[in-house]
Amino acid sequence: MNYIGDTLRKLRTTRKKSQQEIADFVCIDRKTYANWETNQADVKGSYIPKLAEAFEVEISDLFSRSKTFNIDQKFDNSTSTINTAILILTDRDAVDRVLDAVKFNQHK
Numbered sequence: 001m002n003y004i005g006d007t008l009r010k011l012r013t014t015r016k017k018s019q020q021e022i023a024d025f026v027c028i029d030r031k032t033y034a035n036w037e038t039n040q041a042d043v044k045g046s047y048i049p050k051l052a053e054a055f056e057v058e059i060s061d062l063f064s065r066s067k068t069f070n071i072d073q074k075f076d077n078s079t080s081t082i083n084t085a086i087l088i089l090t091d092r093d094a095v096d097r098v099l100d101a102v103k104f105n106q107h108k
Contacts, residue, residue: 005039007062011055012037025054064093 012022023033026047035041043051052059 003039004043004062005037007064008033008051008055009037011057011062015055022051022054026050 019033020030023030036043048059048062052062
């Protein structure tokens with residue numbers, strides 16, 4: 001089950017926007033938007049493109065629990081080798097994509 005409200009809230013707070021600002025951009029009232037963020041109401045499909053535009057993301061990003069790969073690589077300057085790589089993967093699709101990339105690189 002996709003909880004678009006969780007994503008909407010994260011995007012809005014990250015961009016330091018109010019619910020009213022997003023609601024105005026999408027041309028709805030603030031209460032309707034608030035209900036979307038709390039998953040108390042479903043977002044009508046006709047509003048999805050405008051929401052993606054408001055947050056400057058792809059439409060598919062609105063439905064992803066976590067699409068972001070947080071990678072922190074530290075290099076040893078003397079040998080140029082990777083000492084550490086930290087991946088935070090919060091959904092199965094992200095894990096599968098990383099595993100596919102690792103498998104591909106092992107065969108090179």
